[in-house]
Amino acid sequence: MRKPTRQRLAVLTGVLAGGLLLTACADDSGTSSASGDGGSCSPEDITLIGQVRNQTNPYEAAWLAGGDEFAESVGLEQQHLTYDGDSQRQQEQIRQALAGSGMECAVLNVLPNGDSDTAPIVAAADEAGAFLVTQWNKPADLNPWDGYDRWVSHITYDGEESGYLIAKALIEQMGGSGGIIALQGILDTSAAQDRFAGLQRALSEHPEVELLDEQTAGFDRAEALNVTRTLLTAHGEHVGGVWAANDDMALGAVQALEAAGITGVGVVGIDAVPEAIAAIEAGTMTATVSSDGPWQGAIGLAMGYCAATGELDVADVANDDRAFFAEQFLIDQTNAAEFAEPELNMDDFECGSLFDRATGPIG
């Protein structure tokens, strides 16, 4: 028993070793350690790294695709890192990546797993001297202008505004009165909290709309399906609309409504994933908000690239542009078709127009 097992193992190991070498994409970046004072990297020395949670949801997949497109436009390749929603793994990856050579010319476009993960990522990048752009999550008291000359910017979206926009769309569709159930995201994320605050602002403007119940479904489609099902039995025909903190949950709610045979209930979400846009076109969803994932994937790399090559002097960037809310778009049946096939406009990523989508400072 033992011997054949060992032999089989040896073969397996061999095959695997070969496989590893093959599947690893062929970028043998001859990393000549660049003399890296802020912004003196020659373009070919720059390493572009995009890191998101995983490639198993359309939004983040689109993000990476956007990054790839930008990288291609400057003749580089983007290294993909995914950490499967695991904060520890995200930090391990970042530190390990930055432990390589030539990292003074690395550009990182990172989606931190949660607010708490931003600080260590910033610290690690700062220590390694890599150019960093973070998106979405950041604790309020940590800012790029506090002595970080290579943390170019933090981009996020006004979650309160997004929550408000879709709430308004929902209330409008309900005719200004009725009951709403809310599906919250993971409670300890600022995204979930801000978006819910937006819903509450909208509700305060419409006292005739009642919030029947709020439950968390953890940004998760399957969980949203179950929670919605339960809430539908609890509140029955009082439910006039479902407000969800992201599209995945909204789509779960749509399924629950369909399974319950209920029609005419509006459902809104955030993120503008293709399925949601399709649902809006089909009329099963009311509205969503787009942050433009491909743009996010590209803009972070573009900012870092411009800073690394020296075309953008980070010290000259106004504080308002180093941590800003980016423009977001409400998508409803009227404009859904336009967003069905998002396309990058490469002009957006010229070093001079990097901050065009900034709508204002965070706060």
Add this chain to the structure above:
Amino acid sequence: MSTDTAPEVARPSEAPRQPDGSSRVRRELVRFMPLIILAVLLVLLSLRNPDLLTQRSLTTMADSAAPLMVLAVGITVVILCGGIDLSIGALASFASVLTALWVPSMSGAVVVPVVLVCALAGVVQGWIHIAARVPSFIVTLGGMSLWTGLALAFSGASTVAVTDIAALRWAFTRIGGTVPSALVIALGVVVVLGAVMRFTPFGRWVASVGHAEPAARLAGLPVSMVKIAAFGVSGACAGLAGVLLVARTFSGAPTLGESLLLPAVAAVIVGGTAITGGHGGLFRTVVGALIVVLLRTGLSLIGVDAGFEPIFYGVLIIIAVSVTIDRSKVAVLK
């Protein structure tokens, strides 16, 4: 062949009295297999990305491995007793929240109460396991939910930032610019715990309970105490891991350490400790933790596509275990 029925007969299947040369070599090989696997993986991965073999990269890896190592070393003690502790990830998260909440008032000394609280949490789980005779898998599965719930309640379901991070600087710095302090702490835990296991009867008791609990009980060993203590150690280690996590993320969060549970168990098994108890050791787990971290970070760094990465991880982990596991020491495979 049981010796009962053939007096003065050695069990042929077990280690012969005078091991001949080749079998001794094989046994030594099995013993050092985890280290060999680590080296082989390192070399393989560095073929793709030579940067992995630099001193900076290696110390970074060791640094990343430190919290996992501490967690895994703790659960090793429980596994050696023949139990399992699924609560360590949740407990580490709970510890991170406590740490973040208590740093303002206690500064760096926070590690003491946090570790104590977590040790106590472990002891409580161990006690329930013993007193109610509920399998440890279930007790700690319940614990996993409970500690997460408590962490959420204590933190108000949000991230608790540590403003005075200097207080925890000691847990995340480089001694002399190169040696990660977290690694020193982790190895310190291993050395201290290892010394306790080696130089006091505790280690033997743990192994006895893991190998043959009825025999240990009938020899008058404090079986219940040993098991409870093992859960206490596991809890304490989870607490310390929580502190280490806070030091490197600058905040505590109710789900911070959750994702480290399965890698920690994998580290223990990859290190060659028998999941059925009795056979194994702490140093093996240290090597196991390094292997796991290498796979966790190394695969994406050499550019393995996101889809293939978990596949390689799964396959490599299975291969690693199939080589490191000492089948002669494992009676039943479940």
Add this chain to the structure above:
Amino acid sequence: MSSPDTAQPRAADAAGPAPPLGPGPAASGGRLVWRPRGTDAVQTTASLAALVLMILVFSVLDAQFRSWDNVVAVVDAAAVLAVVTVGLTFVLLLGAIDLSVEGVIGACALTVALLVANSRTGLDLGVLGVAATVALGAAFGLLSGVLSTRLRIPSFLTTLGVYAIGLGVATILFSGERPIVEDPWLGDWASSRFLGFTIVSWVAAGAILVGWLIQRYTRVGRYAYAIGGAEDIARLSGVPVARYKTAAFAVAGAFYGLGAVMATSQLGSGVVQAGSGLNFSAIAAAVIGGTLLVGGRGGVLQSMIGVLVLTVLQNGLILAGVSPYAQQAVQGVIVVVAVAAATWPVRHRLGVVK
């Protein structure tokens, strides 16, 4: 693995001429290693009692809970977990464990979404696609089983590896774009109703029945009991243990595959995380019902009690307005209490609990 030689390690010859005397080792209460007897029934009764008690409490607390609509909601919500737990039960009966559930379901969810009419591939295999998915699930189970028995690695780790592999396969199949299910037949599973319940619930009922039939009427099922009850004796009796262990894993995988199909029909598209949280829930459900981790105990129907306990608990806590995070803590406590309560009457006997 114990060799046949050690199959009867406790043989204890008593030698020498003597009049009849001397109780043997397996005499009543003689053996110090306690083998529970009749605790299956105790456990089943206890978990049934827990279920009834819970239903009573929630019924008093909340009128909504008592409504027929809610009964339907509970059953519909339990469907996927039930099917997955049926599968897992076979692995637990062996005395093994399976941590691959979420990975296998992820891969199968994507597979079925890509095989039936969908937004990405031109395929429209319908029933065939579902069958292929179930087969894929079985293949994953087969992989777990083969790795466990042939490489002789604990199932704890092989299934952890297979979990990762499943996740990888799912990610590759996903490749950036979620396949939306456009097959009306599969879509109907989640939305059409028959006698008040969704088709998914009926599929689950059918799966439970099939599971029970497999457990009761096939070699795979009965040998799973034999292997879990006393693996060495089974081997001694000429049972090809490795083969039937592997088969039990494969059966389990097939049920995960079916669970993935059901989840996909409910979710309306192929979702990699379709199985998230199901693994530990299924283990907890099985154990609460009386399918203990030691193997050879409990069964499909007992596990279903556990599924209902968990589902009713979740449903009831939401209706009762308990905060979502307290729900998590309460669930953990309930699991421990349910198992402790069931073994309480016999807890004083000496025995090894791991």
Add this chain to the structure above:
Amino acid sequence: MSDPVLSVEGLTKRYPGVTALDGMSFEVRPHEVVGLIGENGAGKSTLLKSLVGLVTPDAGTIRVRGEAVRLRGVAHAGSVGIGMVFQEQSLVPNLTVAENILLGAERSAVRGGIYRWRAMKTLAQEQLDKIGSRIDPGARTDTLTFAQRQMVEVAKVLTIEERITGEPVVLLDEPTSVLERDEIATLFAQIERLRRRASVVFVSHRLDEVLEVSDRVYVLRNGQVVAEVDPSAVDATDLHHLLIGRESGGSHYHDEAQRECDGAPVRLRVENLSTAGCTKVSFEVRAGEVVGVAGVQGSGREDVCRALFGAIRSSGGRVTLDDQPFRLGSPRSAVRSGVGYVPSERRTDGIIPPMSVAENLSMAHVGEVCSGPVLQVKRERGLVDHWVRRLGIKTPSPDTAIGTLSGGNQQKVVLARWMIDDDLRLLILDHPTRGLDVGAKSDVYALIRDLAAAGCAVLLLSDTLEEMIALSHRVVVMKDGEVVTTVETPKGAKPDPVVILEEMV
């Protein structure tokens, strides 16, 4: 005379250091009941295991109906017509009787992997009918009594009848060792039935039974057949001499070493001890006294001993040790009070096989080799060396895994575990010589004598009355959970076992 169904020629099996089978030859003819008797270590078990393929012999041939076979395992042995009823039962507890009977060989009860329960029950019932058992084939096996399970085993073995042409050979390994008198009678009746359709090999250490049931008896010693006897021509005493191969007698038990202890203080006083298996048991043991506890299956004597050690729960009673109240809590507290226990199941309850001799030896009194909490390896090494030498434990080194030693040496380590405690006050011996060969037994007896002479009180449960009487000062006889009488067994005036036997049943 017909041709033998089974014949064994020159069967040899060597293990490192010992020859278990040394050119053994014998044969079994159709419809014959052949008795096999032998001391422990005579090779009975190795022989039986060779016959069902669990042990591969080094030399010699096994012929079934004249054809040489190489057996690969129990299932294979069954397919050529040899089945064995294991002493340690080989039934899966959580399956039904019917499934157990047909396990691995379901034939028409399983078609294409599908169970046909009715057919299965019918088939199982057929097997049960063969031996006239009225056990319900649908019952779960763990709900049966031990004796019933033994019947199921027999029925299970008989299934090989259907699988072969011709008649099977059924090996019965110590089938009576755990049966009550009336159950034994039933079994014998069934052996009579059995012989009509099979040949039977009956292995037992109870000479009278072997004589009663067998047509021919082989006496085994040192791996060889030393005699073939006709049961009608010999009595138990003759057999006994053949068996031992020398005059049995006092020296074996070291009678001369038995010390008087009449004046010694009472060490252990048990008053009205009750457990699940015994009620209101009272007796005393003096320092230096060896007290045997006799009783049949179910007499509750195991319960008494285990309750005294805290291994099972007691429901009432008062126990004093040297006139101090002694709380029956856990083995741990018992050990701390100076009580030791040598379990009957050595491999599972006595030793920890993968751990070293040294660790196994010092485990109960590890304080002896510690300074504070710190292990003193040197001191332990010295202590272990001392005891290894003193008890003549044969081990390559103290670091050797104890599981690789022979049973006798393992048992010596277990005894040494308690003897290193200078303050050992009471030692409970639960079948201490089970599975040991003659030499090892004698060594153990000497150790028990030494212990008693040193003033330790000893409570002894024994496999044989003879052994118990020889070693004890007094024998407490139990029946149905109660003490029925106490028999004095002083040196030089040992009573006949029959005296005690009559009280037991």
